[in-house]
Amino acid sequence: MTSKLKNKSILIMVDGFDIRYYDPTIMPVMAHMARNGFFKTGNAIFPSLTNANNISIACGCWPDEHGVTTNCYYDDQRQEAVFLEHADFLTTKTLFEKASQAGQKSALLTCKSKTTKILSNGVCFSVAAEFPEQEIREKYGDPPPMYSADINYWLCDIALDLLKNRDDLDLIYLHTTDYPMHMWPPEAPDSIAHMKKLDEYLRLFHEAAPEYTIALTADHGMNYKKKCWDLAKACGNRGIELEFSVSPVADRLLKHHRGFGGVAYVHLKSPSDQEQVVKILQSLDGVETVLDKDQAAEKYSLLASRIGDLVVLPDEDTVFGDLPEESELLAEDYRSHGSLHELQIPLLLYNYNGQPPKFKEINHNVDVSRFLFTTS
Amino acid sequence: MTSKLKNKSILIMVDGFDIRYYDPTIMPVMAHMARNGFFKTGNAIFPSLTNANNISIACGCWPDEHGVTTNCYYDDQRQEAVFLEHADFLTTKTLFEKASQAGQKSALLTCKSKTTKILSNGVCFSVAAEFPEQEIREKYGDPPPMYSADINYWLCDIALDLLKNRDDLDLIYLHTTDYPMHMWPPEAPDSIAHMKKLDEYLRLFHEAAPEYTIALTADHGMNYKKKCWDLAKACGNRGIELEFSVSPVADRLLKHHRGFGGVAYVHLKSPSDQEQVVKILQSLDGVETVLDKDQAAEKYSLLASRIGDLVVLPDEDTVFGDLPEESELLAEDYRSHGSLHELQIPLLLYNYNGQPPKFKEINHNVDVSRFLFTTS
Known part of the structure; x- marks a missing residue:
């Protein structure tokens, strides 16, 4: 072709x-x-x-x-997020x-x-x-x-x-x-x-x-965003350690968005954690939907092997990223993207x-x- | 099938x-x-x-x-618009x-x-x-x-x-x-x-x-709309009589929109009028685009035989319909539809x-x- x-x-x-x-x-x-x-x-x-x-x-x-x-x-070898x-x-x-x-x-x-x-x-x-x-x-x-x-x-x-x-x-x-x-x-x-x-x-x-x-x-x-969750810390604080939570919006341009965005790819330590992690994620204020990788890949035409185990979708006001604590209220002028909104x-x-x-x-x-x- | x-x-x-x-x-x-x-x-x-x-x-x-x-x-037999x-x-x-x-x-x-x-x-x-x-x-x-x-x-x-x-x-x-x-x-x-x-x-x-x-x-x-054109009168006043100008939004529910909408199907008296009519229509404040029926049918998947000779597309503020004069400013609370907006x-x-x-x-x-x- x-x-x-x-x-x-x-x-x-x-x-x-x-x-x-x-x-x-x-x-x-x-x-x-x-x-x-x-x-x-x-x-x-x-x-x-x-x-x-x-x-x-x-x-x-x-x-x-x-x-x-x-x-x-x-990167599961380096156990860190890589651009x-x-x-x-x-x-x-x-x-x-x-x-x-x-x-x-x-x-x-x-x-x-x-x-x-x-x-x-x-x-x-x-x-x-x-x-x-x-x-x-x-x-x-x-x-x-x-x-x-x-x-x-x-x-x-x-x-x-x-x-x-x-x-x-x-x-x-x-x-x-x-x-x-x-x-x-x-x-x-x-x-x-x-x-x-x-x-x-x-x-x-x-x-x-x-x-x-x-x-x-x-x-x-x-969109303006009001609140950020660190999903790894939020899950850890509720009794389950994640392997990793990626904020796919994050790049080297930190001044744009501080690495926060309206979507997260969650990597589980074990498939058996999934049910409990989904329950925790869905209990967080601002989280709208949690899809497993196959559902998300099918619905949005993504590659299932590159979106972690779970894809987390927030409401219009919420973003995900790495924080000192599990959550943070954002500055009034903070604007970002990544979500369905x-x-x-x-x-x-x-x-x-x-x-x-x-x-x-x-x-x-x-x-x-x-x-x-x-x-x- | x-x-x-x-x-x-x-x-x-x-x-x-x-x-x-x-x-x-x-x-x-x-x-x-x-x-x-x-x-x-x-x-x-x-x-x-x-x-x-x-x-x-x-x-x-x-x-x-x-x-x-x-x-x-x-209806060209009755020479009027029919629901x-x-x-x-x-x-x-x-x-x-x-x-x-x-x-x-x-x-x-x-x-x-x-x-x-x-x-x-x-x-x-x-x-x-x-x-x-x-x-x-x-x-x-x-x-x-x-x-x-x-x-x-x-x-x-x-x-x-x-x-x-x-x-x-x-x-x-x-x-x-x-x-x-x-x-x-x-x-x-x-x-x-x-x-x-x-x-x-x-x-x-x-x-x-x-x-x-x-x-x-x-x-x-x-959308709110500010102005209405009667395209037949507007063309007549500028030297060309139209066969008819249809406001496709018009139905029996006059209180909704007074029969005005953001699109018009213009029927020409003669194909030779087309060039001049297009020129007149495009000169009217609020008219954005005039397509011939084949262009409009192809672009928007319509049936060319049912949209007149010309399809007239206005800006967000403008509608078309039958008026006593060629144009009218609309009431502040007037809302309608029909257009690309x-x-x-x-x-x-x-x-x-x-x-x-x-x-x-x-x-x-x-x-x-x-x-x-x-x-x-």
């Missing part, structure tokens, strides 16, 4: 672009593209965290096919590799270095704004701080340069950071300035390369050739990237 | 249940079912009006297959007919009489609360006024009675009215009381018939047997009813 881009395309993955950040009056260019192209409010893939979604988009398939369900995983940052975790080819096999060239521009570590195969040009290489710094200047909105504009400027000057490229994958969404709700002036600026880049991209298809989607939404995202396609997208067929972010390719 | 219910089921179509009406703290029973069953925020079918969605749900297919795209249509209220408009069988062929019995309970007029084939028991038959009045009392929330409870009481006392039934289709959503936004105390009461019925339904699968979805959302609805499945629903496969209201059936 081969996959080939239908048209030169820029695929913009705006990290953390909850649909509530989309206001047509603030983003008139995006609104224009929505009206004259394809737009739908759709769903991210669960869990609503970067890797599971970013890699689904970049591979054009669901996590049960590409294998990545988390930003970090429990998932290597292409070896992929159980399928990326769209960049498929395009490359069809003789098409891809560039990967991302704020987060974990993205280039996982997705660089098949890419002929890549930049991670978090740690750019020397030649990138020389050409584009040093990037603004990782914990800023400005780093997104620095990356967009590179995309713009490629659109103007790299005729050989067929696909540009542009992945911003969600630091602004972690920091600011949609109505905050700083957020409005950020979304306006991203919108202006959409105009610049289209003007620079009017032949390009523009695709835009997101990996997850964002951060799934609503935009799905945008504009300036496509040939058969237009059908409303009923574009439902998740992964459908947006799939649409850019023909598979035969 | 035959279709058969997997399990006895009650399929609840809460007319106008915009996702913003779903607050887990107000609807704890629904929240419990969501946590322990399947829940997703999904999309209604465009146009976001009752018939196109209600009939898609009841037939388990999209409008290009069942043929119904509107509440009313332009679509007859089963002859269906170009496929309903799920009730398919169940009946498999020896399974369905009951159809609806507030709106248009529903029984279109969907009664294959049904062994039906009630339209708008005009109930004498024997229904004798058994259940006279219904409350059509323009009330109470009529929904009257209908739910009948559903409850059937669940308790009609062992022979396999499927109950329960279709409420959206009068409460037209009248009250989600935060209004009257709306909260309405949603709480519907939630309480979910509990009663499950207690009365614990063997039933409970499915719940909606036909469209609801009223598509976000709940998709709920609870207490199913066998293979559970997969997150990636349930995206529209029609997928909820489809899930209840096996097709072979």
